[in-house]
Amino acid sequence: MPTRPKLRAVRTLPPPVRLFLLSQLAFNVGFYLVVPFLAAHLSSGLGLAGWVVGIVLGVRTFSQQGLFLVGGALTDRFGVRPVLLTGCLVRIAGFCTLAATTSLPGVLAGTVLTGFAAALFSPAVETGLAHEGRRLEDGGGITRAELFALDDVVGKVGSLVGPVLGAVLLAVEFRTTCLVAAGIFGLVLVLNARWAPRDHGTVRETSVSAGWSAVLRNRRFLLFAALYSTLLLAYNQMYLALPVELERATGSQDALGLMFVLAAVVTVTAQVPLARWARRRGAATALPLGFAVSALAFGLVAAATFAPAPGWVPALAPAAAFVVVLHLGSALAGPVARDLVPPLAGERYVGAHYGALASGGGLAVLLGSTAVGALLEPGAGLPWLLLTALLLASAAGLALASRRPARPLTG
Structure with a gap:
């Protein structure tokens, strides 16, 4: 029987894995210190219109997820360590830019830098965990x-600390929050510059373009990436749609930090057990179910906009239900999907395939966030219904593709 991944078991893992997990923790603390409060800064602090805020958030996500293909291919070519360190440097530059500017071009430049930093950092860490996870499993x-589930848990601990610290720093200028976040990424840089292994066993592929070509020829993977992209679009609504729902329910976004704390608590408590259950049931069952559960999260808020709850129901109930159910769906689908990427890639150009998976999601977020941002306003149910339908369509597509007699998607 495989060892069950619990937080206390982190100290028993090999040193490279522990460093990756610690880096993920610190990286997420810095990320969630700023990003959950970025929309409020853009709208309230800088006075930008809702559709402009949607574009800025979409650009941030696309510059992150959309450029993962570049970061993944660079990881395949040069290895985990140099790409990871470069990502830290770029993220520091991005937050310093956000701290120094109040103009829209400056904000866009800062968001692009912070996004591209993650496009370098995350595929590098993910590729390292994929190779180390295979060693551990073998x-x-x-x-x-289960290792990816543990990575999600560690990341969510960071996402729990980040919003709490960000909420504390709401009393000071936004630029101060950005500078604190830059300092955290400086710590990640120092740790990895000092202790990250120069070669921990990942394969160095011969060229960057070869990885891109392998991805484009892999039709099964491209189908999977297209269907999976809607889950990233759905999760991105934690930053775009959730604040609007809070405005509808309470008249302010003051509870946003609390919602991110709730999201972290759900993931920390449920991620590993659900990932273990999903692993036993198989991707053909877990993936469609995870998408269907995520669709339910949006359906609950849509129902609340069309039929307001009676007075005895707490005003935050729809938002809280959305956060809990969305993260349960992500917990079911996420680790299984990440585990599926190396087999779909044939265990070659793994970084490029992880990058392409995130890039497809980034494109979906760029297009979807612009459309959703134009439709979103307190009390509007249409955007929530559209996202419900989109997730249900992806769930159906994954179920059908997984059960094809010839080369099932998840087989």
């Missing part, structure tokens, strides 16, 4: 899917 340790 050696009778935890499975790769």
Whole structure:
């Protein structure tokens, strides 16, 4: 029986894995210190219109997820360590830019830099975990899917600390928050510059373009990436649509930090057990179910906009239900999907395939966030219904593709 991945088991993992997990923790603390409060800064602090805020958030996500293909291919070519360190440097530059500017071009430049930094950092860490996870699984340790679940838990601990610290820093200028975040990424840079292994066993592929060509020829993977992209669009609504729902329910966004704390608590408590259950049931069951559960999260808020709850129901109930159910769906689908990427890639150009998976999601977020941002206003149910339908369509597509007699998607 494989060892069950619990937080206390982190200290028993190999040093490269522990460093990756610690880096993920610190990286998420810095990220969630700023990004959940970016929309409020853009709208309230800088006075930007809702559709402009949607574009800025979409650009941030696209510059992150959309450029993962570049970061993944660079990881395949040069290795995990140099790409990870470069990502830290770029993220520091991005937050310093956000701290120094109040103009829209400056904000766009800062958001692009912060996004591209993650496009370098995250595929590098993900590729390292994929290779180390295979070693652990082959050696009778935890499975790769369980390691990814543990990575999600560690990341969510960071997302729990980040919003709390960000909420504390709301009393000071936004630029101060950005500078604190830049300092955290400086710590990640120092740790990895000092202790990250120069070669921990990942394959150095011969060229960057070869990885891109392999991805484009892999039709099964491209179908999977297209269907999976809607989950990233759905999760991005934590930053765009959730604040609007809070405005509808309470007249302010003061509870936003609390919602991110709730999201972190759900993930920390439920991620590993749900990932273990999903691993036993298989991707053909877990993936469609995870998408269907995520669709339910949007359906609940849509119902609240069309039929307001009676007075005895707390005003934050729809938003809280959205956060809980969305993260349960993500917990079911996320680790299984990440575990599926290396087999779909044939265990070659793994970084490029992880990058392409995120890039497809980034494109979906860029297009979807612009459309949703134009439709969103307190009390509007249409954007929530559209996202519900989109997730249900992806769930159906994954179920059908997974059950094809010839080369099933998840087989």
